[in-house]
Amino acid sequence: MMEKMIFGRYIPAVSPMHRMDPRSKIILVFLFVCVVFIANNAITYGLLAIYTFLMVLSSKVPIRFILGGLRIVLWLVLFTLVLHLFFTKEGEVLFHWGAISIYEGGLKQGIFISVRFFLLILMTSLLTLTTTPIEITDGIEVLLNPLKKIKFPVHELALMMSISLRFIPTLMEETDKIMKAQTARGVEFSGGPIKDRVKAIIPLLIPLFIGSFKRAEELATAMEARGYRGGEGRTKYRQLRWSLVDTVMLLILAVVTAALVLFRS
Amino acid sequence: MKSFNVKALVSIGMLSSIGFVLMLLNFPLPPFPKFLMVDFSDIPALIAALIFGPVAGILVELFKNILDYVITSSETGIPVGHISNFIAGILFVVPTYYIYEKLKTKKGMTYALVAGTVIMAIVMSVLNYFVFLPAYTLFMGFPAMSGDETRQMIVAGILPFNIVKGIIISIVFILLFSRMSTWIGKQRAYRV
Numbered sequence: 001m002m003e004k005m006i007f008g009r010y011i012p013a014v015s016p017m018h019r020m021d022p023r024s025k026i027i028l029v030f031l032f033v034c035v036v037f038i039a040n041n042a043i044t045y046g047l048l049a050i051y052t053f054l055m056v057l058s059s060k061v062p063i064r065f066i067l068g069g070l071r072i073v074l075w076l077v078l079f080t081l082v083l084h085l086f087f088t089k090e091g092e093v094l095f096h097w098g099a100i101s102i103y104e105g106g107l108k109q110g111i112f113i114s115v116r117f118f119l120l121i122l123m124t125s126l127l128t129l130t131t132t133p134i135e136i137t138d139g140i141e142v143l144l145n146p147l148k149k150i151k152f153p154v155h156e157l158a159l160m161m162s163i164s165l166r167f168i169p170t171l172m173e174e175t176d177k178i179m180k181a182q183t184a185r186g187v188e189f190s191g192g193p194i195k196d197r198v199k200a201i202i203p204l205l206i207p208l209f210i211g212s213f214k215r216a217e218e219l220a221t222a223m224e225a226r227g228y229r230g231g232e233g234r235t236k237y238r239q240l241r242w243s244l245v246d247t248v249m250l251l252i253l254a255v256v257t258a259a260l261v262l263f264r265s
Numbered sequence: 266m267k268s269f270n271v272k273a274l275v276s277i278g279m280l281s282s283i284g285f286v287l288m289l290l291n292f293p294l295p296p297f298p299k300f301l302m303v304d305f306s307d308i309p310a311l312i313a314a315l316i317f318g319p320v321a322g323i324l325v326e327l328f329k330n331i332l333d334y335v336i337t338s339s340e341t342g343i344p345v346g347h348i349s350n351f352i353a354g355i356l357f358v359v360p361t362y363y364i365y366e367k368l369k370t371k372k373g374m375t376y377a378l379v380a381g382t383v384i385m386a387i388v389m390s391v392l393n394y395f396v397f398l399p400a401y402t403l404f405m406g407f408p409a410m411s412g413d414e415t416r417q418m419i420v421a422g423i424l425p426f427n428i429v430k431g432i433i434i435s436i437v438f439i440l441l442f443s444r445m446s447t448w449i450g451k452q453r454a455y456r457v
Contacts, residue, residue, distance in 0.1 A: 009336070133335045156274055157324075163278030164285070164328050168336075171282045197292070198433060201305060202440050209312060209445070212279040213452065220272040228271060 009065075009125070010132045016245050017059035017130045022139030024246035029127045031253060036116055038260045045115050047263065051256050052119045061129045066122065073121055077114045084110030137161045138238055155231030167215070174211060178204050273317045277324050280309040284329030285336075294429060301426045307354050307434050308441065314362040316452045322362060326354035349389070349397050357385040357431065374442055375435075382431025390424045 012018070017025070039045045056066060084106050095102040127136075141158035148154050179189055187200045269277075284306040291304035306329050314322025330347040361381030365374050398415055442449075 128335060133332075136335055156269065160274055160278040160281065160324065161328060161331065163275055164281040164332060167279055167282045168285060168332070171279070171286050175286055194294075194433070198437055198440075201437055202444075205305070205308065205437075205441055206444060208283055209280075209309070210448065212283060213276060216272060216276040216279045220270075220275045223271055223275070 009128045011061050011065055011129050013060040013130075015058055015060040015130070016249065017055065017126065019243070019245050020130075020249060021240055021242050021246050022131050022135040023142055023240060024242065024250060025127055025131055026136070026139050026143060028249055028253060029123055031250075031257075032123045033120060035253070035257050035260065036120055038257070038264055039116070040112075041263070041265045043263045044260050045112055047256065047259055048119055049115060051252075052122050056122055056126060059126055059130055061126070065129060066125065070118070070121060073117070077117055080117065081110040081114050084113065133165050134162060134238070137165060138240060142240060155234075159231075163219075167212075170215075171208070171212065175204065175208060178207055269317070269321075273321065277313055277317065277321050278328070280313045280321075280325050281328035281332065284309040284325055285332040288329055288333055289337075294426070297422060297426045297429075301422070301430075303430050303433055305434060305437060307357055308438055310354055310358045311361060311438055312449065314358050315365070315449055319359050319362050322358040323355055326351050326358065330354075345397065345400065349392075352392065353385055353389050353427070356388050357381045357434070360384045371443060371446065375439060378431075378435035378438060382428060382435055385431055386424055386427035389427050390419050393419055393423050 020028075036048060039048050085102055086100065087106070092104045093101050094104055094107060131139075137158055141154060144152070144154045144157075182200070182203055183189065187203070188196065189200050189204075192200075287306040287309070288304050291302040293302055307326075310322045310325040310329075313325045330344070330351045334344045334347050358381070361377045364377035364380050367373070368376065394415055398418070
C-alpha cells in the first residue's frame, strides 16, 4: 500500500519508453490524444491500433498490469458498443429480428468509438505506468516554464506539488497510526451508519492537521536556513536530459500522423 | 501568489497531501449510484482558505485532484471526474470563505457553510446540465440524451447528492471548527 503511494502505478523496466524524458513523454501522450480524433475509417483506426500496440509492447510493462487497468472500463466500452448497435440508424440493415434491427452505420460507429476509447486509455495509462509521479511533476514544471514570462508562478506550484507528493507516505503512515490508536479505543471507521462515521472522523482529522502544520513549520525553517529563496538560481538534483530516443519517438508519431491524414476519408 | 511565504507554500503542499489521503477514504451514500462518492477532502481546502486566503483553498483543491489523477489514474484516461470535483470544491470553499470573513463568528460559519452548500449544489447542477453531461456523452459518442432525460437525472440524482454531500461535510467541519477555531486563528498570524 505504502509503496503504491510513492510510485503511483509506476512499473520499473528497461525500455525506450522508460528511457524517454518525462517532457517528451507528456508531449507525446498529449499529441496522441489529439491525433486519435483524426482517424475516421477502418484503415486509419487500424494504423492507430498497430501503433498503440507496438508502443505497449515496446514499453515492456507486463500485460496483466495494462489489462488490470482496462478491466474497469470494459463495461463502459461494451455499453457504448451496444448503445450504438441498437440506436444508430444509418446505412443498410445487416440483421433483423423482431423489433431489433442492426444497421451497418451503427456497427461501424460502435466499433470505431470503442477502439478510440481503448487506445486513449492505453496511451494515457502507459504514461503513468512508465513515469514516476515526481518525474511527471518535473516534466510539467519545465514545460510550463514559458508561462513565467506572464508572472505565472510555475516554480512555486511545482514546489508545492513535489512537497505534497513527498509527504503522502508520511501522512498515510500517520493516518494509519491515529486510526489504529482510535480503533484500540473502540472507534469504528469502516462500516456503521453515516452518523457514526462522521463522529469518528473528527478525532482523526484534528491530530492530522496539527501534526502536519508542525511538520510544515520545521520544513519551512529548514529550507530558509539553507538559503531557499524561490526558483532563482536553484540547481536541481534530478536533471532532465533530452536524448535521441525522445526525438525518434516524436518523429515516429509525426509519421503516423502524416499517414493518418493521408488515409482518412 | 507573490504574497505566499515559504511556510505557506509548504503548508499548502501538506494540506494537499491530507486532501489526497482523505480522498482515498471515500464512501458511497446508500440511496445514490456508486459513482457519486462522498469524501472529506474539501476540509483541508477549507482550512487552507481560512488560514492562507481563498487562493490557497483553490490550490489545495487543484493539487489533490492532480495527485489523484497521477497516482490512482482516471478510469476514462481523460480526467472528467477530476475536473468536476475541482470545480465543485472551488464552488464550495470560496463562497464559504467570503461569507465567513464578513461574519467572523461560529454561528457565521454555519451560515457560510449552508450558503456554500447551496451555491455548490445549484451551480454544479447547471454546469452538469450544460457542460459535463453533454461533454461526457460527446466524448463517449453516446447518442445525445434529450433535455428531459438530462434534467431528470440532475433533479433526481446530482442535485440532492450534492446537497447531502455538502451537509455532511458542513457538519464535520462545524464539529472540527468548534474545537479548532482558536488554533486556526493563531495560524493566521503566518499569513502575509
